[in-house]
Amino acid sequence: EIVMTQSPATLSLSPGERATLSCRASQSVTSSFLSWYQQKPGQAPRLLIYGASTRATGIPARFSGSGSGTDFTLTISSLQPEDSAVYYCQQDNSLPPTFGGGTRVEIK
Amino acid sequence: QVQLQESGPGLVKPSETLSLTCTVSGESLNNAYWAWIRQPAGKGLDYIGRIYSSGSLYYNPSLKSRVTMSIDMSKNRFSLEMSSVTAADTAVYFCAHYKQYCSGGNCFRYFDLWGRGTLVTVSP
Numbered sequence: 627e628i629v630m631t632q633s634p635a636t637l638s639l640s641p642g643e644r645a646t647l648s649c650r651a652s653q654s655v656t657s658s659f660l661s662w663y664q665q666k667p668g669q670a671p672r673l674l675i676y677g678a679s680t681r682a683t684g685i686p687a688r689f690s691g692s693g694s695g696t697d698f699t700l701t702i703s704s705l706q707p708e709d710s711a712v713y714y715c716q717q718d719n720s721l722p723p724t725f726g727g728g729t730r731v732e733i734k
Numbered sequence: 735q736v737q738l739q740e741s742g743p744g745l746v747k748p749s750e751t752l753s754l755t756c757t758v759s760g761e762s763l764n765n766a767y768w769a770w771i772r773q774p775a776g777k778g779l780d781y782i783g784r785i786y787s788s789g790s791l792y793y794n795p796s797l798k799s800r801v802t803m804s805i806d807m808s809k810n811r812f813s814l815e816m817s818s819v820t821a822a823d824t825a826v827y828f829c830a831h832y833k834q835y836c837s838g839g840n841c842f843r844y845f846d847l848w849g850r851g852t853l854v855t856v857s858p
Contacts, residue, residue, distance in 0.1 A: 661844040670828055670848035671779065677842050714779060718834075718843035722794040725779040 628653050628717050630726035638732040645702040647729045649715035654695050659718040662691055662700045665728075666711045674713075675700065707733050736760040738829050738849035746823075746856050752816040756829030756849055763787050763810055767832035769845060770803065770814045772825040780825075784832050785812055819856045826851040 629652040639645055649660075657678035663671035673682040675691035678698060688703045702709055710733045715726040742754035756768065769784040783793035785803040793801045797816070805812040816823060831847040 658840045673846050676844040723781045727778045
């Protein structure tokens with residue numbers, strides 16, 4: 627199965643700063659099969675980005691995704707207090723679908 | 735508004751069978767894929783498997799020998815059974831809608847709707 631590795635494990639930034647989250651796949655992933663999810667404590671994951679770069683319905687423009695092959699990035703251009711959460715990448719290029727271990731974003 | 739709601743026992747004894755149901759409101763189960771994903775406390779997300787409205791199945795090979803999924807179109811719900819559970823199966827279990835489609839020469843696959851999750855603890 628494809629292993630998804632996310633870095634850093636934790637990111638601690640101030641409001642207004644830019645957050646850059648990395649996701650690396652153990653094998654090449656077609657961009658259209660790469661998604662990002664946000665999970666807040668006690669809640670279900672919420673789809674943020676699919677197709678590596680397409681924002682899901684209702685997702686603010688400060689969230690953007692990029693990348694191809696084995697390296698993908700989620701960028702939050704200007705952090706807001708409500709962005710405090712764990713972010714997961716997920717591949718659906720080959721079975722079984724797999725998730726990264728997550729990056730925790732903390733707002734100072 | 736589409737909603738998914740998991741239900742089932744919160745406590746299961748070791749070696750017994752875990753049984754969960756996901757009831758979908760606001761949308762028919764027809765012509766769609768429905769999935770189960772779990773999350774041990776403080777850990778990441780693990781894919782369990784999915785079922786299509788026709789009954790077509792895919793299980794994660796790591797759990798395949800213990801997992802059974804089914805779908806009840808008349809009640810608009812789908813179910814998960816996991817046999818011979820151990821403490822390692824203690825987790826929050828989520829049901830989700832798995833969307834896949836093709837448009838403009840590109841195909842996409844992702845989990846766009848999730849239930850709130852239900853905690854299942856395996857303990858004597």
